[in-house]
Amino acid sequence: MSESKPSVSAALLVIGDEILSGRTQDKNIHFLANHLTSIGIDLREVRVVPDDEAMIVAAVNTLRTSYDYLFTTGGIGPTHDDITALSLARAFGVPLVEHEDALALMAKRYGETGLTPARRLMARVPEGGVLVGDPETNSPGFMIDNVFMLAGVPAICRAMIKTLTPHLRTGPHVLSLSMTAKCKESEIAALLSRQQEASAAISIGSYPYFRGGEYGVNIVLRGTDEVKLQAAFKALASELETYGADIIIPDGASGE
Amino acid sequence: MSESKPSVSAALLVIGDEILSGRTQDKNIHFLANHLTSIGIDLREVRVVPDDEAMIVAAVNTLRTSYDYLFTTGGIGPTHDDITALSLARAFGVPLVEHEDALALMAKRYGETGLTPARRLMARVPEGGVLVGDPETNSPGFMIDNVFMLAGVPAICRAMIKTLTPHLRTGPHVLSLSMTAKCKESEIAALLSRQQEASAAISIGSYPYFRGGEYGVNIVLRGTDEVKLQAAFKALASELETYGADIIIPDGASGE
Structure with a gap:
């Protein structure tokens, strides 16, 4: 059952003053985290930076060389504060070209006469970039080397990632199983720690909550080997029962 | 009207596998971005990293030396995957001590006999750390040098930041004014760009939307000098009217 494909890593760079000022709530991080996990890409790091060329260039160059893929969101519109394409060109040391x-995609959409200077700005891409077309909206997104420029507007971002997903290299799927223990986290901390030590191939996460006057802990086991995951899950459930914790195992018991 | 305090910068480090896997949606970034902006602290960068000591240490050391303050969220519970305090100690090169x-706060809450080994783990702090107590929940948070460790659980994170806010140095408040232009962003891109060039002290952000079949652009002007902000706002509104754009100015016109 275990997959032997090498793992594929990714980082996400969210670009925009509006996220850091609190004006806009980012909706792409959570969506992309879920999507990448579901297709077998391991999102290892996210950064949010302002519309500042030097900061974008530095983050792009660190992240694109540290991970298999880098996705950026935001800053691809036609206005003065949309500097993602320009910053990517600087990061790669190549000119920005139409x-x-x-x-052609824009001419099809707006007609030759609608191809205003502002719209032409949106067709600029770091030299060597490849178009990642979104057939539904004609929003141009670009890929250069291992970096993908996605829109900041959530609906367009989602359409773009859907379009490019078939072109991505993916690794083994991370499977997960979860249960809830109705007790305080500190009571079972040592038990969880022992189980983690006994199952090196599985990662055990514990997420306490306090709702309606009751303490509880959501416990999530994750790994790429289904047999080992099931074994670790059964061993943990058994240990918690022996300890006397009231545990709830969801039907089908596969979270995420 | 303009404030002359020096600006104060901050970074936020969100720690947790569960955010990167998509299992949990972060709710602290948006809250802290709004809160810091409202008290006059400029959030300049956010990073999200997994429960990985080397990655936490590297991020802490970069961010704490680049900005006036660093806030971390997550990883402060009693379980094996809560490694924020340990990682901070490594980052500062100091031992982790009780x-x-x-x-004392925990003994008060749980009684001397309730002070289990797992709970004692939560009282460990990098040597030199100072307690940031939350009087409501007794959740211990720590400050070491310019770094604040906040909880990942949103309600506790909010209580903690409220407790420590009076102790933070703050800079000038960023004021904002906003309007909506009911047109496509590309139509007014050049106009916005000219206005931005004419008002160096003000930053003009433009955020397009498409709702119910209609295109529009939310335009936000931000700055610390109220007189210059008002002047830039009036000039922009006048230019947009001359151009023929249908603009909407909210009552009181102060966004964020």
């Missing part, structure tokens, strides 16, 4: 396919 | 005030 991309023929993107221009 | 903190007397935190132990």
Whole structure:
């Protein structure tokens, strides 16, 4: 049952003053985290930076060389504060050029006369970039080397990632099983720690909550080997029962 | 009207596998971004990293030396995957020690006999750390140098930041004014760009939307000088009217 594909890592760079000022609540981090996990890509790091060229360039160059893929969101519109394409060109040390396919897509959408200077700005891409077209909205997104530029507007971001998903290399799927123990986390901390030590291939996460006057702990086991995951799950449930904890195992017991 | 206090910068480090796997949706970034903006602290960068000591240490050391303050969220519970205090100790090159005030707070809450080994783990702090007590929940949080360890559980995180806010140095408040132009962003991109060039002290952000079949752009002007902000706002509204855009100015016109 265990998959032997090598794992594939990714980072996400969220670009935009509006996220850091609190004006806008980011909706892409959670969506992309779920999506990448579901297709077998391991999201290892997220950064949020302002519309600041030096900060974008530094983050892009660190992240694209540290992980298999880098996704950026935001800053791809036609206005002065949309500097993602320019910053990517600087990061790669290449000129920013008009991309023929993107221009053609825009001409199709707006007509030749609607191809205003502002719209032409959106067809600029770091030299060597490849168009990642979204057939539904014609929003041009670009890929250069291992970096994908996605829109900040959530609906467009989602459409873009859907379009490019078939082109991504993926690793083994991370499977998960979860249970809830109705007790305080500190009571079972030592028990969880022993179980973690006994199952090196599985990662055990524990997330306490306090709701309606009751303490509880959601426990999530994650790993790529289904047999080992099931074994660790059974061993943990058995230990918790022996300890006397009231545990709840959801039907089908596969979270995420 | 303009404030002349020096600006104060901050970074936020969100720690937790569960955010990167998509299991949990972070709720602290948006809250802290709003809160810090409202008290006059400029949030300049956010990073999300897994429960991985090396990655936490590297991020802590970069961020605490780059900004006036660093806030961390997550990883402060009693279980094996709660490694924030340990990682902070490594980052500062100091031992992790039991903190007397935190132990006293816990003894008060749980009684001497309820002070289990797992609970004692939560009273460990990098040597030199100072307790940031939350009087409501007795959740111990710590400050070491310019770094604050906050809880990942949103309600506790909020209680903690409230407790420590009076102790933070703050800079000038960023004021904002906003309007909506009912047109496509690309139509007014050049106009916005000219206005931005004319008002160096003000930052103009433009956020397009598409709702119910209608295009529009939310335009936000931000700055610390109220007189310059008002002047830039009026100039922009006048330019947009001259252009023929249908604009909406909210009553009181102060966003965020």
